[in-house]
Amino acid sequence: MEKKTYSNEEIEKNWVVRFDELKHNAIPLMFIDSIIPGHQRLNYAIIGDTASENDTYSPAITEPHNFQLGMVKAPPGNGPAYHTHEYIESFFVLTGKWRFYWGHENDPEKVEGETIIGQWDLISLPPGLFRGFENASDEDAWLFSILEPHKVFSGRDPIWSPQIVKHAAEHGFHSDENGKMIKPENFSELEKQMAEKLRVGVK
Structure with missing residues (x-):
């Protein structure tokens, strides 16, 4: 492998993510479920697309x-709705407590198991297993996500x-059919409303 040299400026500009900057660049409507009460949250794309259906963000x-790395911040009782992926998805709890629930069928009424994990705990979910999760704390909580690499917008x-x-x-x-969000005409307005509701600036 050819060795490449980097200046301090290049590392700072292209390879460092500072939380004080990242936290203002949340994605309020990253997925189609993000508009549904009980599933509203802020997503942060750090490395890779992190399964986003919204193609607006880098x-x-x-x-x-x-x-691929991302983060989620959710109010109490909120989190991603019942879904699955064709790759491994892992979550590391940064703050609060989170309830994860899962099952082999796509019906959220047929959950087969659940667990609550707390700060510094991790859960890794296998491909094909349906899952949902929510903030089980009484205040906003954060998760760190790690995903296997996958092709973007090549299927749902x-x-x-x-x-x-x-x-x-x-x-x-x-x-x-490619997994890209079809946005309603008032998407920009809805995005600003959600950002305001969740108290964050939006690009």
Whole structure:
């Protein structure tokens, strides 16, 4: 491998992510479920697309990596709706407590197991297993996510429970066969409203 040299300025500009800057660049409507009450949260793309259905945003570090990193901040009782991926998805709790629940069927009424994990705990979820999770704390909480590399917008991802797809559609949110969000005409307005509700600046 050819050795490449980097200046201090290049490292700072392209390879360092500072939380004080990142926290102002949240994605309030990253997925079609993000509009549904009980699933509203802020997503942060650090490395890779982190399964986003919204193609508007770039990760904090754009250099290609063989993994993908993101973060989630959610109010109490909120978190991603029932879904699955065709790759491993792992979560490390930064603050608060989180309830994870899962099952082999795509029906969120047929959950087969659940657990609550706290700060510094990690859960790794296998491909094909449906899962949902929510902030089980009484204040906003943070998760750190690690995903296996995967192709972007080459198929539906996440793969949602049909109930979630129907519920999102009631709010005007859909995704196409490539997994890209079909945004309602008032998307920008809804995004600003969600950002304000969750108290964050939006690009």
